[in-house]
Amino acid sequence: xxxxxxxxxxxxxxxxxxxxxxxxxxxxxxxxxxxxxxxxxxxxxxxxxxxxxxxxxxxxxxxxxxxxxxxxxxxxxxxxxxxxxxxxxxxxxxxxxxxxxxxxxxxxx
Amino acid sequence: xxxxxxxxxxxxxxxxxxxxxxxxxxxxxxxxxxxxxxxxxxxxxxxxxxxxxxxxxxxxxxxxxxxxxxxxxxxxxxxxxxxxxxxxxxxxxxxxxxxxxxxxxxxxxxxx
Numbered sequence: 001x002x003x004x005x006x007x008x009x010x011x012x013x014x015x016x017x018x019x020x021x022x023x024x025x026x027x028x029x030x031x032x033x034x035x036x037x038x039x040x041x042x043x044x045x046x047x048x049x050x051x052x053x054x055x056x057x058x059x060x061x062x063x064x065x066x067x068x069x070x071x072x073x074x075x076x077x078x079x080x081x082x083x084x085x086x087x088x089x090x091x092x093x094x095x096x097x098x099x100x101x102x103x104x105x106x107x108x109x
Numbered sequence: 110x111x112x113x114x115x116x117x118x119x120x121x122x123x124x125x126x127x128x129x130x131x132x133x134x135x136x137x138x139x140x141x142x143x144x145x146x147x148x149x150x151x152x153x154x155x156x157x158x159x160x161x162x163x164x165x166x167x168x169x170x171x172x173x174x175x176x177x178x179x180x181x182x183x184x185x186x187x188x189x190x191x192x193x194x195x196x197x198x199x200x201x202x203x204x205x206x207x208x209x210x211x212x213x214x215x216x217x218x219x220x221x
Contacts, residue, residue, distance in 0.1 A: 030207065031207055033209075033210060035212075040214075040215075041146075041197055041199070041214060041215030041217070042212065042213075042214045042215060043199065043201075043212040043215075044212070045209050045210055045211070045212075048207075048208075048209050048210075086151070086152070088152075088210075090207050095140050095157070095159065095203065095205070095207060096142075096154060096157060096167070097152075097154075097210065099151045099152040099153075100151065101149070101150075101151045102151060
């Protein structure tokens, strides 16, 4: 059983649409990362959060530790947002991450 | 900016060869990680190091070993490469206490 479930697995949107990607996890955690991976492999951390909400530009991430759920929102989506988005909670009290399978987002012009 | 550099971007090796994948980070991070990424399986942790000469097995350590002789460098070693080790390998580093993680660009290894 995968400890981290992301939905949807694939998402196609038109430029300008509001996007939501959800992440649910079964393990107790203290924080998690939202990661972005573009074709070609490189991964960057968009957010690390342990409570509430964080915002960077058009990206917003929220987390509810008690409900074991996090969401990533993209406002006014753009084709350059096309990528795979991965939810990655910290495993228990350790430094290790547990990874979701990712959500592949395609934004069409 | 933090930089995590993987020495080889694309490699083709023969079955049975010994393979070294090198990773260097420039931000004095304690933690370094090696992952592999395969379609449908996502990222899986091979080995983790939290200090020089310290290492911890991840989820899939079989067939791999690691070396961390200096804080900035973490090497992944495939003692005898096999075709099922064809994959994309990602190195990452982070500061202690669950800090932000930084990834390298990835190394695409093909074993023939």
